[in-house]
Amino acid sequence: MKAPLAVFMTAFMTRCGRTWLLFFGCFWLIAAHAGELQPERDFRLIEPPLAATEAGKIEVIEFFWYGCPHCAALEPLLDTWNRSLPQGVNLRRVPAISHAKWISGARLYYTLEALHQVGALHGEVFAAIHGERLRLLDDEAALTAWIERHGIARSAFLAAWNSFGVQAQVREAQRLTQAAAIRGVPALIVAGRYQALTEGSYRDLLRRTDQLIAQSRSPGVSPAPTF
DSSP: OOOOOHHHHHHHHHHHHHHHHHHHHHHHHHHHHHHHHOOOOEEEOOOOOOOOOSSEEEEEEEETTTTTTHHHHHHHHHHHHHOOOOOOEEEEEEEOOSSSSGHHHHHHHHHHHTTTTTHHHHHHHHHIIIIIIIOTTTTTHHHHHHHHHTOHHHHHHHHHTOOOHHHHHHHHHHHHHHHTTTTTTSEEEEETTTTEEOOOOOOHHHHHHHHHHHHHTTTTTOOOBOO
8 A cells, every 4th residue: 555645646647647648738739729820910801802913823012102111121132032832822912002102103013014114113113202202103204204214115115004904904903902801011822821920020021922822732632713
């Protein structure tokens, strides 16, 4: 027969063991949930989802405005990130139109796209506006002078600027901005469904976007509809 002290110590250790087991079980459960992406903390759900432009691919949409300093700061990081995207994932830029004064920025982007100059001049537009302080968005003379300095004829630029195609794309950008309920830029939307959220740095925003891409590839996640 065990002595009373031995019985007490055995019971005490048993209870302590159960308590610690319960504690660590709860701890790991909390840690596991902390690793999961949570709505309104890590992403904002967009309903109905935005349609993708290519079937079978995960599309990341960047809503931006040329006049936004945060978009300008993100651009070089986003450009590098874009070049390392895995197969089956593509980046699509959409100039946001949340205010009337943003329309000129959208027209500029789609004009550059029509002239096949986005790759060469997209980053240069940010540099001109935020580095050189050029008024490309509200001064036509400044804009056309800048365009000519980059080897584009004024007549070709204005023809694209005033074209039906560019005007139609601007209207579509405005529709997408409203459909996604974009309240600020830059905004990254994954698979038409998830807007990446973070209180951290621009690199943290891209890491969150990577996590949402991985989540979108998980079984059971329906692909976004296509145009």
